[in-house]
Amino acid sequence: MTKSELIVRLAEKHPHLYQRDVEKVVSTIFDEIADALSRGARVxxxxxxxxxxxxxxxxxxxxxxxxxxxxxxxxxxxxxxxxxxxxxxxxxxxxx
CATH class of the missing domain: 4.10.520.10 (IHF-like DNA-binding proteins)
Structure with a gap:
């Protein structure tokens, strides 16, 4: 599953959310994980x-x-x- 497929699936499961908002949430989560790892932290x-x-x-x-x-x-x-x-x-x- 790619990131875009994940976003589409989440948007389908939660029709009350805009797809662009789901995309922001997913991107923010991935960015935070990457930032934590770059600092040497464990997630x-x-x-x-x-x-x-x-x-x-x-x-x-x-x-x-x-x-x-x-x-x-x-x-x-x-x-x-x-x-x-x-x-x-x-x-x-x-x-x-």
Whole structure:
């Protein structure tokens, strides 16, 4: 599902809201999550999951075309861990 599909679905489920308002709400939520992650904060949505930032150490990689060793700098990457309720819903009610 894309962001625009999410907005359309939410607008259909809540016909008393204008689609442009739903779009503002969704964009604001995503922006706030991104801002929190850029500050290094963790964002937890109970029952859904948690977003956090993990640091990747610098390493030596390989150029797949030439096989040459390449230095890869350290970087921060977003990480998502599903919540228990979402995991159970995806697995048909059993957490295995």
């Amino acid at each position: 937890e949505l109970r029952g859904f999951g948690a977003f956090s930032v993990k640091e990747r150490d610098p390493r030596i990689g390989r150029n797949p075309r030439t096989g040459e060793a390449v230095r890869v700098h350290g970087k921060a990457v977003p990480f998502f861990k599903t919540g228990k309720q979402l995991r159970e819903r995806l697995n048909g009610g059993s957490d295995s």
